[in-house]
Amino acid sequence: MSTIQSLQPHLLWQWFAQLCAIPHPSHHEEQVAKFMLDWAKQQGLYAERDEAGNVLIRKPATAGMEDRKGIALQAHLDMVPQANEGTVHDFTKDPIQPYIDGEWVKAKGTTLGADNGIGLASAMAVLESTDLAHPELEVLLTMTEEAGMDGAKGLRPNWLTSPIMINTDTEENGEIYMGCAGGLDANAEMPVELEANSFTHSYQLVLKGLRGGHSGGDIHTGRANAIKVLARFLAEFSQKQPHFAFGLSDIRGGSVRNAIPREAFATLHFNGDVAQLKSAVEKFEILLQQELALAEPSLTLTLAETAKTTHVFNHHSTQTVIHWLNSLPNGVIRNSDVVEGVVETSLSLGVLQTTETKVHAIILIRSLIESGKEYVQSQLQSLTEMLGGHVAFSGNYPGWAPHSDSEIMQLTKTLYDEVLGYESVVKVIHAGLECGLIKEKYPNIDVVSIGPTIHNAHSPDEKVHIPAVQIYWELLSKILANAPKK
Structure with missing residues (x-):
């Protein structure tokens, strides 16, 4: 001191x-x-x-x-x-x-x-x-x-x-x-159905090393959101490897609603070839390091064996959660027409948590105008409810x-x-x-x-x-x- x-x-x-x-x-x-x-x-x-x-x-x-x-x-x-x-x-x-x-x-x-x-x-x-x-x-x-x-x-x-x-x-x-x-909090929940874990392999996917930062002041800088990046990998892997069946038991990231998440984690259970998943992770890490070389120079994506859980999300819940998170809007929605060089409307997926029955996302919406907040609110509600989830809004401030x-x-x-x-x-x-x-x-x-x-x-x-x-x-x-x- x-x-x-x-x-x-x-x-x-x-x-x-x-x-x-x-x-x-x-x-x-x-x-x-x-x-x-x-x-x-x-x-x-x-x-x-x-x-x-x-x-x-x-x-x-x-x-x-x-x-x-x-x-x-x-x-x-x-x-x-x-x-x-x-x-x-x-x-x-x-x-x-x-x-x-x-x-x-x-x-x-x-x-x-x-x-x-x-x-x-x-x-x-x-x-x-x-x-x-x-x-x-x-x-x-x-x-x-x-x-x-x-x-x-x-x-x-x-x-x-x-x-x-x-x-x-x-x-x-x-x-x-x-x-x-001004701002508005969105608390979105996607229910999940569980089944007994009959898979033989259990691995945790870990994304670390992102810069994070202020979800308002840094939202325009191109810094990556760890939750969104992890969801992107899971979605693309599912689409490119449709016969590689797996179930999630946990997906999480971020710790406070008004900071860009720096880390995210997902626990996968599967019967497929471990080498196939590891190869996909390594290739995606290289891709991210090339894409985000300036914005996120310390990014790492790794896979590590972990303990087997008794239950996992069933196939439908696993895919619903992945595609929901991959589709959620995030970042700058619109720049201001009135104030040059200033973001008008944005949102940031700040925290993701998993309980036994649902995946819970905390999202902070920001806008210089009330209609901007209302537009993003409508987007989140449409997407989440279409997939069987629920979203509640609170904490509106001008x-x-x-x-x-x-x-x-x-x-x-x-x-x-x-x-x-x-x-x-x-x-x-x-x-x-x-x-x-x-x-x-x-x-x-x-x-x-x-x-x-x-x-x-x-x-x-x-x-x-x-x-x-x-x-x-x-x-x-x-x-x-x-x-x-x-």
Whole structure:
């Protein structure tokens, strides 16, 4: 910890080090929320939690800033828990282990939690600072953003008093976000019928080494979805080798709904020639390595003998599951006609699990427009129900519509250009931010989003750029010191 605590700005990195030491994956933020609340009360600041568990801390304006509009700094308390295969890490108990690698801070074998831990740390650093000029300040820390935006959905009305809000969840230096996609969760189930396992061979097919990443911010990059790739192999093998009968007993992949799956597994049982299956796997691995040489340079597809199960999916269920997964739409559906270079609508098959009676898929749909979500929803429902399955939709949250006349956006752009020495870029993004939900409760609040460069969020390759954190801190300090007059 002492290594990152030595970085500048000191207070921000000190708070981030404390955050890394407190486990806070989605649905397990209680410890860190209580820590923030207790610290604020010890400082004599107003601090309270609402019915959803969100934390709100208030700090009075510094001398001479009383005539400026109040500003709320907003961050979320949770992080995405992802670990590399072979890394033993209990995210509910074990601390994140950050380290410095050149100009970057990374974590040993796991997600770093810079998303949104750097933003959270910056807000706490502002509260603790004694030499920053700022107007009346509110810090809003929300619960369970990464797993459904529960805190923003349950945010207490008439609680925030600030007319301006700075969301700290942007992940690219030099960019200002003024709009984002909305989202919808799809929980799809395909029933399976079991029969006694009369097969002689049992093997597990393992796809590993994919890059994964953020299912919104990285959905357009060509990174492969491990579940979809595995389904493709099984479908093509079935079609090319129709006399090679096999049954599945398990198929799974991914671990969180908003990350592109990096690994997938399928357990096959068969009587056929093992060498025939191994040859098909080896050829398909070579094909994938050629197709995805740039996007997925570390991809591996292997076959290993495994224990025999007592039951397997019958032939019909095996083929239905394979063709369902192979046919499910995934990735970019449409690019925006309104905002150049931005994905309008996408979906990502994030998690696949097998129980005795069904295969369950968790899919996250994103779109800048409501009709985009509705279109994909209809596609998923048609395909799944046609094959005898069922899909339920939940967790719908709105996008954040951009407003070009935003006072705080214009101020932020002017100051950002000064800090950078070149022009910053105002963008609408495909990833989901809490701003749209917060604006539902506070329609008149003027919102902008900023943050430092964070690469590979939602994956164990996550890293934050140290120089960009310094730039972000300088910008945040300037915005606070130049808050608009009331």
